[in-house]
Amino acid sequence: xxxxxxxxxxxxxxxxxxxxxxxxxxxxxxxxxxxxxxxxxxxxxxxxxxxxxxxxxxxxxxxxxxxxxxxxxxxxxxxxxxxxxxxxxxxxxxxxxxxxxxxxxxxxxxxxxxxxxxxxxxxxxxxxxxxxxxxxxxxxxxxxxxxxxxxxxxxxxxxxxxxxxxxxxxxxxxxxxxxxxxxxxxxxxxxxxxxxxxxxxxxxxxxxxxxxxxxxxxxxxxxxx
Numbered sequence: 001x002x003x004x005x006x007x008x009x010x011x012x013x014x015x016x017x018x019x020x021x022x023x024x025x026x027x028x029x030x031x032x033x034x035x036x037x038x039x040x041x042x043x044x045x046x047x048x049x050x051x052x053x054x055x056x057x058x059x060x061x062x063x064x065x066x067x068x069x070x071x072x073x074x075x076x077x078x079x080x081x082x083x084x085x086x087x088x089x090x091x092x093x094x095x096x097x098x099x100x101x102x103x104x105x106x107x108x109x110x111x112x113x114x115x116x117x118x119x120x121x122x123x124x125x126x127x128x129x130x131x132x133x134x135x136x137x138x139x140x141x142x143x144x145x146x147x148x149x150x151x152x153x154x155x156x157x158x159x160x161x162x163x164x165x166x167x168x169x170x171x172x173x174x175x176x177x178x179x180x181x182x183x184x185x186x187x188x189x190x191x192x193x194x195x196x197x198x199x200x201x202x203x204x205x206x207x208x209x210x211x212x213x214x215x216x217x218x219x220x221x222x223x224x225x
Contacts, residue, residue, distance in 0.1 A: 001099040012158045016077075017198040020156050026187045027172060027218050030058050033220045037113065047058050053173070056092070056146050058220065060116055063089035063107035063144055063167055066213035067222040073201050073209040074141050076162040082200050091140035091160065092120065094127045101127050102160065104140040112225075133151040148172060154191040164200035165209070168193040 034053050041049035067074040067088045075084045088109045091102035103123035105116060126132050142164075145157040148171040157168040170191040177187045192213070196206040216223040 001096070005099055008160070010160055012161055016159050016161060018159060018195055019198055019203065019206070020193055020195055021203075021210050022154065022191060022193045023210050023214055024175075024189050024191050025214050026177070026189055027055070027217060028188045030055065030062075030217055031188060032082060034058060041114070042049055051117050053113055053117050055148075056144075056169075057113060057117040057120060057152055059146070059167075059169060059217070060092065060105065060108060060120070060144060061111075061113055062213055062216040062220070062223050063142065064090055065216045066209055067141050067142060067210040068109050069216075070205065070209045073165060073205055074184075075200050076141065077164055077197055077200050078162060085141045088142070089140045090194050091137070091143040092124075093143065093145040093157075094124045096128055096130075099137050101132065102109075102140065103127050103132055103137050104142055118212075142166065144169065154193060156193050157195050159195050164197040165206075166195045167213070168195065 026035050031080060034055060037053050038049070041051050043049050050125050071084060073086060085106045089104050089106045090108045092103045093102050104113070105119055105123070108116060123136065132174050140160075140163060143157070143166040146169040147155060148169055151171050153173070155168050156168045157166045159166050164224070172188050172190045174186050175189040175217065176184050177189070179185050192210070194206055194210050201209070
């Protein structure tokens, strides 16, 4: 596993012209949506809820919505051409003993949050048990790597070729922000860093994609309609 990881990451770093964009995103409304959705989840006869959303589940949905909003960035590098993709197949980095793997959730843009959550939990469990099929971790239009649960505030991830983007998600924190009337309030904020392949996504397009993601996160109802 380490040999394969080493080969692919050296290839990525040596052959892909990376550049990085970082933004702070307020997630107060996203947290509220998660809490309300979990509280409303139907329960079976044993009282077990049908789903339990994580913050990462909502980030996956928001990232797919952003790629749909900025379709020129939903693309991969194919050596002699750029392939623009219709659907958003989002790979999500899962840590394993001795390495990592990126199971892919297909067609995220058409799936409900509960479906994304249950599929992610199933794939992560089977990934750690080494039971994923090759077609479940190959391909994908973009990747999300989340180290927030480890207390990492901000980091830059390497692109997984032939993909052209990867979103690195840091830990949520409470931060003072200026209000519209010039006052100060505290908000829940996290930092995200977008790594782009400059052959496919240039600076302006990457900034547009990151701005779309920020809007979906800060107004999460917009990614559900």
